[in-house]
Structures are given as C-alpha cells and as structure tokens.
Amino acid sequence: MSIGPKHRRRNSILIGGMSAAVALSFAATTASAAPTPAPAANNAKCAPSEGITASTIKLGFFSPKTGPAASNFAGGEQAARLRVAQENAKGGINGRKIELIGYDDQANAATQLTVANKALDSDHIFGLVITSANDAAFPTFKAQNVPVTGFNVLAMATDRNTFSVTGPTAPTIISTSVLERLKQAGVTDVALIAHNSPSAAAGMINNSKALPPSGTGLKQALLITDEPQGAHDATSTALRIKNAGANGAYMSMFVDGVVSIAQALKQQGVNLKGAVGAGLIDPALIAKAAGPLEGMIGTTYGTIPAGVPGASGMRTYINGMKAAGLNPYGATAPIAFAATDLMIHGLKLAGKCPTRASFVDSLRKVTKYNAAGMMPQSISFQPGVTPMGDPAKCSWYVVIKNGVPVPDAKATCGKLVDTTTGKVVG
DSSP states (O other), rough: OOOOOOOOOOSSOOOOOHHHHHHHOSSSSSHHHHHOOOOGGGGGGSSOOOTBBBSSSEEEEEEEESSTTTTTTTTTTHHHHHHHHHHHTTTBBBBBBBEEEEEOOTTTTHHHHHHIIIIIIISSSEEEEEEOOTTTTTTHHHHHHHOEESSSOGGGGGHHHHHHHHTTOOSSEEOHHHHHHHHHHTOEEEEEESSHHHHHHHHHHHHHHHGGGGGSEEEEEEEEEESSSOOOOOOHHHHHHHHHOOOOEEESSSSSHHHHHHHHHHHTTOOOOOEETTTTOOOHHHHHGGGGGGGOEOOOOOOOOTTTTTTTTHHHHHHHHHTTTTOOTSSSSSHHHHHHHHHHHHHHHHHHSOOOHHHHHHHHOOOOOOOOHHHEEEEOOOSSSSBBOOOOOOEEEEEETTEEEESSSSSSEEEEEEETTEEEEO
16 A cells, blocks of 8 residues: 555544544634633743733744654644643643744745744744754754754754754764664665755764664665655655665654655565655554554654553653543643743742743753653753753664554664764763
C-alpha cells in the first residue's frame, strides 16, 4: 500500500464521545480555552508585565496547522492545551490561570513573522511554546526577550531567552547517538538524508562531519540535505541510496517522507541493515504502512517512547491524552506536551510577580530538568558545552517488529562531538 504526499493522518484530532467539559478545554479560541480565572488578591500588587494580569497568564503556541508540514505536527497544540488544562485544574500558577492562543505559522518564514507580530503586538503574549520546522521569528523574540520553549531550533543554542526541552541544538555540536544505534544494527555505509529546513539540514551536516571522530567506523555513502518537506520524488531518493552502495540510512524529515522512502526502497529491492526514521513511533501509522517499515528503527523527537517500563512521566502523559480522546502516539504531541511543561516550570520559578526577565534568569539556573520523567536524560540550561547548556547525548529508539514499535531495552547514548575541531567535548 502506498502513502503519498496527499495522505494526511487524522488520528490526532478530537474524537466523538468527549464530554462538553473536556471539549471546552481544547477549544481553539482563547476565550473558550481559558477557564474562569480564580481570585488572586496578592497579585494585584505586582507591577504591570506583558501578558500577565492579576488573574491570567497569556501564552502563545506556534505550529504549522496548514501547509506541507501540517500532518507531521498534528496533535501538538492539543497536547499543549492538555498540559495547560491540567495546570489550570490545580488552580493555575500563583492564582493565575493560563490562556493559550494557537497560531498557524505554516512552517513558513513569512507567515511565522506575520503571526509573531500579531502575537506580540496585538495579543500581547507573555511567552511562546513552539513546535515548527521554521525559526524565522527568533530574532524578533530575542529582541523583546520573549521566553520561548520548544525543541530542535538552532537559536536555542545561542539565544538566552530560548529553551529547548531536548537540550540546545548547537550549530557545531552533535551527539553520535544515532550513529551508535546504526552501528548496533550492523550498518557500515550510511546514507544521511534531511529535508530542507535549516535545523534538519544543519543537523545532518553535523552528523556527516561527526562520522570520523565518532569511533563507530561508519562511512558516509550519501548526503542529502535538500529533500522537499512536502511532495517529493521518493523513488529518485531510493535509487540514489541504492546506487551509493549504502547499507543503512538516517532520515531526519517529516514522517510521511520517511514512509514514502521506505516504500520506494522496498519497491527497488533494497534491504538495508538498519534505517532510522525520525518521528516513526505512531502504531496506527506504522500499521497502515505495513511491510516496508518492518525492521526499521524509529525515534521520538526527544522523549522516551511509549511502552518503556517504569517511565511514569510518559504513562501520565499517555493516560491524560487518552482520557481527553486524543492520540498520544503522534510524533509531535509528546514533545509539545513536554515543551509546555517546561514553560509552566519556568513560570513557577519566576515568582509571584513574573516578568520575562525573571523567567529567563530563573530557568537559566536549572540543571536537572526532565519533564517529570518524559526525557531519557536530564537537561541543564546553565552554560556548559554551549553557552545555553549541553545538547542531549541520549535517544531512546524503537524497532518495528510485526508491525508494532517495540522500545529498545535502554536509551542509546553517544558522544558530543565538536564538528569544527573533530574533538569529543562531552
């Protein structure tokens, strides 16, 4: 069965049978998303702060709801709203309820700048949670010291106001975790493939540069950093992998693209010893794609995968999503939930009269953050390997067995390599 670019997963939307009360928590508008604020007498003494009142905190959530990236990021905003609803149900933060406004940035630079100006100048948000394949608005956020939490954006290694729930994606620092996992699968010659977003392309170039000092013995057979984010010629890419003599692949791209290349490789009779697909964790998607994904290695966007024994944080997240009638297994939803948790954590640290400055200053002191056990390792936001903290060294993989994603027994941890010098720095 073929899954083309027009195929879109629909299993991340609200399903029937949800109670009116739960549905209200996830409504798209600010007015319906925010419960009635609780009284907060002491907060009236706080000096004015952007996005903060005595009873509310206004936050934004950026993701592509339309455009070629939409299906890959489906479910992220719903997961973020779930985390907000959980916190509001406990009374909010220091008596303030959180209002979350969703924005569609289309993973497009011009659109992201437009909605960023609306969020800051018209809606006056305090801070932002973002899961997107674009980072055009980050200079704007930096200029106004807007707190931003999310994942896998290059600015999160350089801008003090930004915080990656997975650790900063440094421009020249890369973990060799995925290379170690491919070596475990028996790969010797690897094809490295990324779609043409800045973060994905830069990360794959870093993986290429890290091959010699990684100590894995892997050789590069092919490097592609401009695979289209939407419709693309998967057969052409599969033939390039075949002709390059690769016996393994790492694909950092949208899940639809990973599936289509896996199907094209099958059609070309190519059997790789190991192939890693970023975001390939959703059991429903895997079941639909069937045979071509068998034996592939999938990875989340940074969280522990579902099904790991003892991962209480993931169980709490999954149970909450299911109770709300949402799909917990999409690629983006877990990391969006965790990134929202990080924003809430920072707000709690910022004090009873939070400001953007107090949020940033307080969260920069944190050395052990793991989203209540959702991450395979704790993250530090203090200066370390980069000025904004240490990139994550560990990832937790799954293997597709009989059409089901089965988690590895443990996370795979690599080395941190500085690709400008070729030295191991962590």
